[in-house]
Amino acid sequence: MIAEKLGVVARISIRVNPNIDPKTHPYISTGLHENKFGVDIESAKRMYIHAKNSASLDPVGIHFHIGSQITDVNPFKEAAEVLANLVRNLKALKIDIKFFDVGGGIGIQYKEEETVALYEYAQSIFAALGGLDVTLVCEPGRYLVGDCGYFLTKVLYEKHNGYKRFVIVDGAMNDLIRPSLYQAYHAIEVEGKEDAEKSVCDVVGPVCESGDFLAKNIELPALAHDDVLIVKSAGAYGFTMSSNYNTRSRVAEVALENEEDRLIRRREMFEDVIALEKACL
């Protein structure tokens, strides 16, 4: 309708939900029928035929993105096979799909887990395409930037409640929500205390939520006020998912370039957090 109103022909791609289990955390699974994303194969076929018959639409692409932090190559392969079959059916209907977008989702190594080998990933997609004449598009996010960022936080104090050791830090779930939201693991290191004796602890923030933690049951050395913890692999879904929850101002971002550091986003002040609020007098 918009293309028709503007008097243009819109080249379109449809995100298809292939109903493949990516075997990742349910909150970052997007390619099953129970997930809200994309359209099922039959609906996609109807949409492509509608687009072909429309004077304002030119269906040129097909797309899937079945989830994030996927560590097994098979779900990618299965999804590519399902969509490649659909492309063949569409070509038989004279709908010439030129762009085949395999989304993102390649998992990174947060701990010691095995993840997807890029060569195997590429080969399995080529095999699924079986010589189809299409341009491949991929959208890796986490894989490119996940390991490029660290989240730094300072120790406020330690608390031992007779059962457990807690390290309370100034960073919190609003700064890095992955552990609270999907029990994600981030390795944590302490600069300068690599050889010290370690014991098990939870690293928790100062927000009034038991879900406010950065790590559970990990081993760290004895820590003192102002020790800096380095939370690793925080370059993806770290700052971008941060919030002002609990009226906390968001952290500064610093880029490292040629061994020089550069402030690329200043720390928020309390005034920034309340800047959009209006007094109701």
Ligand SMILES: Cc1ncc(COP(=O)(O)O)c(C=O)c1O
């Ligand atoms: C459509 C689409 N493509 C690519 C990505 C990037 O995913 P990842 O960071 O897991 O590679 C996302 C993430 O939400 C997405 O929704």
